[in-house]
Amino acid sequence: MRGSQASGSRDLPTTGMSQSQLTIAYETDRIEFFRRCVAQHGPLVQLGPATYLIADHSYAMSVLKNTDEQFQMTRVLGREPAQGSRDPGHPKWLEWRDVMLTAQKSDPVLSAHMEWVAGHADAFCERWLRAGQIHDVRAELELLTASSFARYAYGEGADDEVVRRTREFLTALLVIIGSPFEIPHSLRFLPRKRRFFKARKALEEAIGDAIPMASEASVVGQIRDSGYPLAPLRRYMTTMHAAGTVPTAVLMWALVELGRQPELADELAETGECGDFVKEVLRLWPATWLIMRETLEDVTCDGLSFPAGSVVLLSPFFVHRNAPCFGPDPEVFRPDRWMGLRPPPGSYIPFGAGPTWCLGGRFAERELNAIVPVLARRLRVASDTRDVALDDRRSLQPKLKSLRVTAR
Numbered sequence: 329m330r331g332s333q334a335s336g337s338r339d340l341p342t343t344g345m346s347q348s349q350l351t352i353a354y355e356t357d358r359i360e361f362f363r364r365c366v367a368q369h370g371p372l373v374q375l376g377p378a379t380y381l382i383a384d385h386s387y388a389m390s391v392l393k394n395t396d397e398q399f400q401m402t403r404v405l406g407r408e409p410a411q412g413s414r415d416p417g418h419p420k421w422l423e424w425r426d427v428m429l430t431a432q433k434s435d436p437v438l439s440a441h442m443e444w445v446a447g448h449a450d451a452f453c454e455r456w457l458r459a460g461q462i463h464d465v466r467a468e469l470e471l472l473t474a475s476s477f478a479r480y481a482y483g484e485g486a487d488d489e490v491v492r493r494t495r496e497f498l499t500a501l502l503v504i505i506g507s508p509f510e511i512p513h514s515l516r517f518l519p520r521k522r523r524f525f526k527a528r529k530a531l532e533e534a535i536g537d538a539i540p541m542a543s544e545a546s547v548v549g550q551i552r553d554s555g556y557p558l559a560p561l562r563r564y565m566t567t568m569h570a571a572g573t574v575p576t577a578v579l580m581w582a583l584v585e586l587g588r589q590p591e592l593a594d595e596l597a598e599t600g601e602c603g604d605f606v607k608e609v610l611r612l613w614p615a616t617w618l619i620m621r622e623t624l625e626d627v628t629c630d631g632l633s634f635p636a637g638s639v640v641l642l643s644p645f646f647v648h649r650n651a652p653c654f655g656p657d658p659e660v661f662r663p664d665r666w667m668g669l670r671p672p673p674g675s676y677i678p679f680g681a682g683p684t685w686c687l688g689g690r691f692a693e694r695e696l697n698a699i700v701p702v703l704a705r706r707l708r709v710a711s712d713t714r715d716v717a718l719d720d721r722r723s724l725q726p727k728l729k730s731l732r733v734t735a736r
């Protein structure tokens with residue numbers, strides 16, 4: 329799966345598939361299909377008519393860096409529903425990014441929150457241990473991450489209504505983003521779209537009720553007190569709450585790997601040093617495994633040409649398996665590979681890069697590094713996680729229903 333090729337798009341290896349063949353192959357098993365394409369054609373492939381897959385780290389970086397200029401965001405969870413506009417680099421969203429990043433700057437607030445999160449995770453472990461299992465792994469971890477982000481956003485006054493409505497919104501949203509196809513605007517009154525709008529409205533209302541209660545030092549409290557208008561604040565926070573649960577998938581993978589590697593789990597339980605373990609989980613199982621872009625006009629980028637209307641699929645999952653810095657065994661879960669390793673730009677992109685770099689990346693990293701040591705210290709995970717299958721319909725998750733756990 330190695331190597332890279334600098335050429336015009338006409339020279340890119342192509343699968344020769346028609347649009348309908350491509351759609352069927354992609355829908356049957358997305359990751360497996362891409363894996364075959366990369367193995368057969370290399371890390372830059374034309375998958376079908378005007379559809380490209382990028383698994384090469386330096387081209388991935390070029391596309392990410394040139395987002396908003398040459399390559400536009402596409403899909404639902406991007407900016408489009410927030411603004412009702414597809415303008416590249418929409419100034420209102422860019423302004424929101426600055427506002428949100430500034431509000432997250434305080435280290436003492438973040439650190440105090442992480443102490444709370446560790447305690448919260450410990451309480452979850454206690455409950456699971458009493459039951460001898462985690463009954464619905466995804467639902468449990470989603471509750472943990474949704475309540476963590478709500479508490480970080482509003483402070484101690486965060487109420488459960490926002491968390492409840494976030495989870496309903498996610499259910500409605502995932503039906504839509506689980507499908508690879510944009511629903512034409514004319515079909516926006518399909519039942520699933522209606523459910524999506526209804527769930528978003530309910531979440532916005534819950535956020536509207538929570539904003540006045542947010543503590544002064546909290547992220548939302550600071551934004552509120554800066555005079556930022558309430559309507560976009562409510563709307564943008566729906567995106568933040570939905571994205572705030574992405575660490576759910578990463579925590580599921582962390583449990584899987586703890587079950588697969590009992591010796592490593594013993595070591596982590598003893599030392600509590602989980603930094604490289606978290607990095608390796610994010611490398612091998614990047615929750616946002618596929619990033620999508622489109623071109624509105626003909627684009628040439630680093631010697632590659634993409635006609636107007638191209639769909640460019642950029643995959644952290646395959647970049648992380650293809651980047652030379654990860655050596656000859658990129659498919660192996662091996663946290664010690666991180667000793668002294670500083671991946672070159674584009675090689676390690678679990679949070680993306682460039683102008684759309686993850687708005688919750690710093691928070692998520694700190695959160696994972698607060699929760700994973702608690703899981704490692706408290707739980708012995710049964711080894712039945714060895715052969716879990718992948719669920720690539722939403723954030724990349726293991727297909728895992730319940731999980732047996734015992735106390736350490």
Ligand code: HEM
Binds near residue numbers: 477572574678681686
């Ligand atoms: C481990 C967990 C997470 C991973 C792996 C992850 C990954 C990513 C990636 C790869 C992108 C770039 C997408 C693109 O360029 O198309 C992104 C964007 C984004 N993320 Fe995250 N994310 C995580 C957690 C979070 C959290 C906790 C939040 C919010 C609290 C969040 C909010 C966002 C937002 C709002 C964007 C869109 C940024 C923009 O378009 O300007 N993410 N994330």
